[in-house]
Amino acid sequence: MLAQNVQVAQNIGFGIIAAVMIASALKVVTSSNVVHAALALVAVLAGAAAQYLLLAAEFVAVTQILVYVGAVMVLFLFGVMLTRAKLGRDADLNNKNAKVGIPVALLMLGVMVYVLIDGWHATKLPQDGGQVELKNVSDSIFVPYLLPFWALSFVLLAAVIGAIVLARKD
Amino acid sequence: MLVNNFLLLGAVLFCIGVYGVIARKNAVMVLMSIELILNSVNLNLLAFNQLWAKDNPGHVDGNTFALYIIAIAAAEVGVGLAMVLLIFRNRKSISLDELSEMKG
Structure with missing residues (x-):
């Protein structure tokens, strides 16, 4: 009864x-190390995939x-290598006034947490359905969102061509 | 499970990503922070999809949007890194605070 209502295993996971x-984010x-940051980003993206599994979205997970951990991270590592970033510690990764970001982010977090708790404090996800x-x-x-799908394929085509044109040496 | 679990996790990741965009000078690190933001949005979409599918069985619009966002993010990283490479080739540096030609 209790376990059914609270879903202990899912909550612990x-x-x-x-x-x-x-922590990884x-x-x-x-x-202060670009490669360490990229590896931490892998942990965040893989954790997001696990959360998608908890939300019963296997295909998205x-x-x-495939896309993020497989392709995007390789792109990022290529970007790190090709821009000849220092592979060790690099003290020059942050802006001079990086501290400004802390109050901005905390203020945003406060507003969002307040709104979310105010709006969804007792709403539960469906236990088994969905x-x-x-x-x-x-x-x-392919039926209601076909037009965005077409637009998306043109966006990808334009991005591929644009990336080649931008990065080409001539 | 409360839907707020996922929504609050998304909010925390979003704010960490915003902090990264503000604080980082290295262009590649800014792109990584943008990936954090896009992932938190996906988390929200899928959580609301589960909540909404309770009353509308068979509707998976949130999943569709999440897939589209993943595709857009991949395109964005491709173009973004191409631009970073171009900037690096022209200036030997990818510090964003040195890109001030458009300052009035």
Whole structure:
């Protein structure tokens, strides 16, 4: 009864993954080593994929692993290597007035936490329902959201061509 | 499970990403912080999708949006890193505070 209502296993899993994600995200924005920050970003992205699994979104989780952990991180590491960043500690990664970011971020966090707790304090996710079937995802992509899908393919095409044009040597 | 678990996690990640965008000088690090922000948005979309699917079985619009955002983020990183490479090739530096030609 209690376990059914509270979902102990899911909550413990959520808590552990969330703690790892937040710690890694803080390392991404505070680390003085570019490669360490990139590796911490891998932990955040993989943790996000695990949270998507807890939200019953398997396809998005697999896509997250393939696209982010697989492709985007390789791009980032290429970016780090090609710009000849210092591979050790680098004290010159932050702005002069980086401290300004702390009150801004805390203020935003305060407002968002207040609004979220005020609005959704007792709302529970459905216990068992809401299993996301891949058939429904494809139906959703190819029937009501077909036009954004087309637009997205043009965006990707433009991004590929634009990246080649920008990075080409001539 | 409370829906607020996921929403608050998304809010924390979003604010950490905003701090990174403000505080970082290295352009690659700013792009990494933008990835944090986009991921927190995806977390929100999927949480609201689960909440909404309780009353609308078979509707997975949040998943669709999350997939679109992943694709947009990949395109954004590609173009962003190409621009960073271009800036590095022209100036031998990717410090964003040195890019002040457009200052009035």
